[in-house]
Amino acid sequence: MLKSRMLQWLIMILISITLITMAGFFLWNYLDEKSQPEDPSVAAAASVDGVKPKKLTADQMLEQTVEIADITTNLIGKDFVKISFAFELDSKKSKEEFEKLNTRVKAIIIQTLADLNAEQIRGSKGYDLISTSLLNKINPILTAGKLRQVDITSINIVLN
Template structure:
């Protein structure tokens, strides 16, 4: 019996551990969705007036660039919405020296087919949002919008 005692303890501990894990998983998988919905935080979206939006939006107009396809040229205008006036001031200082090269590199890797349609524009906007946000010294970039979009064949 003394030789069997360590084995019995090991088996009992493993069964207990398996039972505890099974109960936790059962509760998490079969929990009421309404209870889970009350546990999540609700995020309030701050709606800006037109004047407030103009105060925190910076524009880059008539950006021209060849695409990855050598036969195509794209002409774009962008509106960058930031989270405050200070962020906009800082962004305006770096728009020519840091933002323009980022847009250049992003467009250099894209073809006309990738940019066509709303999905192409959305992909470019999200790519620029992810690339530009880390370089802003103060504040953050909230939204990138394409305000003018022309693709022409050379």
């Protein structure tokens, strides 16, 4: 009788330890997933979360768009790129601020492109990578509004 009670207690303790270990394992995995860096497209979507989508007329789009043309910079390796952008902002006020930050924006563009190679920027996936990276890096420096969209208007990759 004493042995059967001890056996029952031993089984309950082993089951408890197993359940606690499993709970700890699942909690560890959950927290580890939260600490992983976000996908650039997810981060881009989150950075424009506060911007309400609305249909803009062509005139409104023109009033809220800033073009930066012909930035030439080296890529990883010996290759270089000549690229132009159109940045669509959410208001005239944010456009004015963006224009004042022109040199800072150009520096961010050059820094972003310097971390890429020619293979990474080719094709629509490469263009999306550049656009979302710039969106994620430029939005934090804007205080008067948000950058809604980054369009690549021309790109020329020179391979050496």
